[in-house]
Amino acid sequence: MTERGEGVIEVSKREQKGSRAARALRKKGLLPCNFYGKKVKNITGIVEERKFLEIAQRVEPSYLFLLKSTVSELNGKLALVKEVQRSAVKNKLLHIDFQVVEKGEEVSVTVPLHFTGEAVGVKAQGGVLTVSAHELEVSCPADKIPEFIEVDITNLEIGDSISAKDINLPEGVELEGEEDEVIVSVTAPTVEKAPAVEETAEAEEGEEKKEAEAEKKEEK
Incomplete structure (x- = not known):
């Protein structure tokens, strides 16, 4: 068993909401996020997609992120990725939900x-x-x-x-x-059954009949 370190990820406050604003953010390489936890009310934020992927692609899903943010409720907190939304066709990242946790919290x-x-x-x-x-x-x-x-x-x-x-x-x-x-x-490995003797004999007899019929056709 190995315990992991914590990857630092910067979180900016999200000023505008709605699907149009979210699309504009994604075009700039930014991902809309939600942060929630026992001591944190639902907070909307933004992270850089490139920096998030730099960490996420080399760690396990249960990895802990250390948040660095101008939002006081998030700065210095630990967070787990709880849900990632992707586009159906291109599988591109659309949105991330983070669960904010305290050290020692179950x-x-x-x-x-x-x-x-x-x-x-x-x-x-x-x-x-x-x-x-x-x-x-x-x-x-x-x-x-x-x-x-x-x-x-x-x-x-x-x-x-x-x-x-x-x-x-x-x-x-x-x-x-x-x-x-x-x-x-x-x-145990699966062992294939050998064909029964009678089945083998019948198959050989059938082949002989086919050969005989073919020879008769050639003679004609």
Whole structure:
């Protein structure tokens, strides 16, 4: 488990609202945003798309941003990205919702899973590894969000699986999703059945008949 740092992002106050104003902002490379939290009323703001993407494209979705702003209610606060709206056709960023949180505040987040080791059921027994989930829903203090959670699959044999409840979570992190959700498993390989002897004989007989008919046509 690794805890992440905080990427600084500058937030400007949004003076004008409405779809026309939002389109004008996006043409300038600016993204309309909403900020909300337990101690923050809904505040509209603006961030630079380029600077946001510089951080967002290299970190996990549960990354904490440190806000730098002339808006006193936001300056120095931590925020999580809760929702990103994109255009349907070009998939361009349109709007971002941030949840403003305090250090130590309990938050619900989705954390990616990193699988380590090589399952003995695959390496030595010829089994097939199936990963059913790549992330886990957890709750923890905002300043203790793990960057990822490791899942060791080394000892998995054919027929074994790891459920959400089996994963060792870091201190202060609690599972929020289904305990019995299967995360990863090893199953026996599928073996194709050989065709029955009778079926093979019938197929060969059919081929012989076709060849005989073809020879008769050539003789004519």
